[in-house]
Amino acid sequence: MKLVVTEKNDAAVKIADLLGATKPKADKVFNTPVYRFEVEGEEWVTIGLRGHILEPDFAPSLIYKKRGGWEGVTAEGEALPAAVPADLPKPPFKKKKPFTADGVDLKGWKMEALPYLVYAPIEKLPKEKDIIRSLKNLAKKADSIVIATDFDREGELIGSDALACCRQVNETAPVSRARYSAFTKPEITHAFANLVPMDDDLASAGASRQDIDLIWGAVLTRYLTLVKFAGYGNVRSSGRVQTPTLAIIVERERERMAFVPEDYWVIRGAFDAGAAAGPTAGDGPEAFEAPHATARFKVEAEADAAMAHVEGAVSAKVTAVEKKRRKVPAPVPFNTTSLMAAASAEGISPARCMRIAESLYMDGYISYPRVDNTVYPDSLDLAEVVNAIAGNPAYGPYCKELLAAGPLKATRGKTETTDHPPIYPTAKATPDDLSAADYKLYNLIARRFLATLSGPATVEGTKVTLDVAGEPFVAKGDVLAEPGFRAIYPYGLKKDEQLPAMAEGATIAFNGATCTKKQTEPPARYSQGKLVQEMEKLGLGTKSTRASIIERLYQVKYVQNDPIEPSQLGIAVIEALDKFAPHITHAEMTAELEHSMDRIAEGEVTKAEVVDKSRQLLSEQLESLMPHSEEVAEALSDAVAADAYVGPCPKCGKDLQLRASHKTKSMFIGCAGWPDCDVTYPLPKGKIEAVPEKCPTCGMPQVKVTAFRSKPRVQCIDPNCPTNQEPEVVVGKCPACAERGLDKQLIARRNPRTLKRSITCENFDECQTRYPLPQYGDIIPTEEVCEHCGAPMVVIKTARGPWKLCPNFDCPGKEEEEKAKGGARRGAKRK
């Protein structure tokens, strides 16, 4: 039997389909799907891994022996050579942690252990135990093994790990490597007819990346976390990719802080081409505004002079009319980065974009979403794809036009790789097939695909120069003359700015001018989409990891909001590392690593040499960091306090801070003077941010509250402040009391202690009737009563519009509603 090992299940399916003389039979080994088929009478089986199946970790201890010096020990008790320098101080042999009698405990997070952790031996541990079990089971029976993982460095490493697992149970089966770069019959057939040996050097290059990432990440993360321990769950992480990424964000923030705004003045004139002289009503169809030809006056006196010149003028002369047509080229095919950037502009974060894309891919709606390629391969039948999605009525007519216009020709991007095709739709979907968010992304991908097959858009630009008492004004208008790809791809399209028709030499009405003082703006913060592009430019992360790395920065609270803003903690981490361990804060570390890996792959250096050199460098950086621990600790705790600060405590004057309750995992405001001062304030659900402005009514601090899917609102932290008082609203009669012949009122009110709002019976003690209410929105009673449970219906009026509901959570009507909704939408079904 021939065993073929691929990187993912999908690849195992495709290879079986393409090579099998017989139709492959889907089977399972334990819980892992495998595919059996025959080639020239021989039995073949393909198995898909799940990416890396082994994971590096530190061996549990580092031992110093009086004879023989340092030794690493793996979990199995095998001695490993560790590149420990001879002059590394001997650990104090105490029976106390972190140093055990045997040596240094590498699993315990102790500051004193860090210099040893740098040199800790690393072993590879199983990560996907189920898959490894299935793989070994097949390998035992294999006569030969073909490693058919992806054709890149990580693929070689994944394959080499898989082979190591196979070798544990089968030492003799011959092994070869299939190298392919597309799932097409000719490509796969060729790869299996021309098998090559495994490239151990390339796999070593990948393994050195793993080791270096682990060592640097673990040492610096533990350092930052321990230097000012803030309780479990407060990890201050650092890594080869995330830290330089954070540094980019912090650098932009520094530029913004250092920015000195400059004043400038803008003059805008009001014109009306419908009349020969002003003043006119100025709101007719031919009225328009145009700025002075000097877009920005840097000197106020000059702006004043221009204003003085046009003062009293009632007409303007059209001195020039210029029309220019320009072509906007159709966009190029989507790869992962450009998809994330486009989705980010539509309000979908890169991480969310990739989660949705993964699920669309798994359900067969789009092609493989992790690609660098931006050129459709020749093997992709474009017309077939167009036909496949034409069933969506929103695309149908456009698809017809495209197909009727002759052979399809697609735009090409700059990156051409052969691993996967660019991202395109693979099946029709309509808003009824998908949840709203899934469809939004699908729609973007489908429309982008059609746009890449379309012609350019033609924009007609009109530039009209006007003269008002010797002062030049310039009116500009852009109109989409020929939509081209814009007919199907409206993303990022500017609205038409149509100027009224004007002839050169004509006189039109001038309705006066305004002069406005403005200030130059600092460079903008990065949006998540822009940051992904910047990371790609700097070689930070990969198509598969960038989104999750940005998400990680949010998770550890180094950054907040979108556009991305660093927290004080994020800034402090970068400042500390920049000062004492600058290597980790720069993208060059990755560039150097890439270079070293190329050399390992070429056989010029060994993995051990590269990793040892990196260890030495880390050791130096740690040595410069350790003596300044007090300074770093103080900077970090000051930053954390600054991030949490909301204002002064009214009782003791110390800082009021945002805090997380350990018990309920919710946020509240507490005094830094606790336990001496017991002042606390409750907070509503949602994201909370401190704002500098005090409450205009009572002078207490305020917070910005962003509840789920609603607009942010600023509110006073004091529940007793008049601004937080809501009138109690009588919404109707209590149905439970009515049943017992009592006439009791149901009242909507907010509990000042918990801030929760509910409808409660005035006779609650006896009848226990209470209905929960949404946190925000005005409550408006109605005369109606729920047909299912008899509770009074209420209308909630929010910014998103009013909606009527039965407040009873257990109302039998709710279940029916759920049933009616359920199943129709995939998104609802999934969660």
Add this chain to the structure above:
DNA sequence: GCAAGGTC
């Protein structure tokens, strides 16, 4: 309790 890289 760490990283970054695959993939679910």
